[in-house]
Amino acid sequence: MSKILQSLPLTVTAGVVLTIIMAFLTDQMSTAPTPSEMMDEAGDQMQDMMH
Amino acid sequence: MEQFIVFFIRYLHVVSGVMWIGLLWYFNFVQIPSMPKIPDEQKPAIGKVIAPAALFWFRWGAASTVLFGLILAWQNGYLVDALILKEPAIGFGMWLGLIMAFNVWFIIWPNQKIALGLVEANADAKPKAARLAMLTSRVNTMLSVPMLFSMVSYQNNFY
Numbered sequence: 001m002s003k004i005l006q007s008l009p010l011t012v013t014a015g016v017v018l019t020i021i022m023a024f025l026t027d028q029m030s031t032a033p034t035p036s037e038m039m040d041e042a043g044d045q046m047q048d049m050m051h
Numbered sequence: 052m053e054q055f056i057v058f059f060i061r062y063l064h065v066v067s068g069v070m071w072i073g074l075l076w077y078f079n080f081v082q083i084p085s086m087p088k089i090p091d092e093q094k095p096a097i098g099k100v101i102a103p104a105a106l107f108w109f110r111w112g113a114a115s116t117v118l119f120g121l122i123l124a125w126q127n128g129y130l131v132d133a134l135i136l137k138e139p140a141i142g143f144g145m146w147l148g149l150i151m152a153f154n155v156w157f158i159i160w161p162n163q164k165i166a167l168g169l170v171e172a173n174a175d176a177k178p179k180a181a182r183l184a185m186l187t188s189r190v191n192t193m194l195s196v197p198m199l200f201s202m203v204s205y206q207n208n209f210y
Contacts, residue, residue: 030139
């Protein structure tokens with residue numbers, strides 16, 4: 001771990017990896033639909049109404 | 052009026068956060084990598100003048116970011132849900148920010164005081180303290196990447 005932290009590029013890369021893990025966990029743990037999902041759903045409904 | 056207060060607290064949270072993370076990145080992207088290139092006779096300018104001043108704004112920037120962030124979360128009604136990770140999109144970011152602020156006040160600052168000679172310590176303690184402060188500062192740089200992602204994505208409803 002200290003070898004990663006001694007290198008600035010590796011530290012930033014580790015930060016990006018943690019971000020991806022956090023985003024995955026956020027997606028798994030969220031129970032309510034997210035704003036993005038609600039927007040997608042609203043878009044689909046609009047398209048259905050137009051057809 | 053209530054909406055303005057929420058906005059203003061968010062503004063103070065962001066201003067404090069820029070001060071904190073800006074100085075964190077200054078230490079890690081500029082000061083630490085530049086130290087080996089600075090001639091020995093000029094190093095006291097960093098150790099005695101610039102670093103203590105930067106550390107003052109750094110640690111108080113961290114404290115005020117956390118204070119305004121907690122007030123903001125309370126005003127918006129998600130403080131508890133975020134802390135128990137019922138609202139993980141912002142909860143992860145809040146916990147990362149809290150861990151980082153803890154590191155600043157309870158690991159980095161006490162060890163920097165020893166490393167910079169601001170408190171009495173024996174000669175052996177200085178390099179150890181400097182190394183621990185540097186590695187903890189690097190941990191904070193690493194955590195700042197997901198922390199900022201969480202903050203910005205939640206504010207922009209992109210999660």
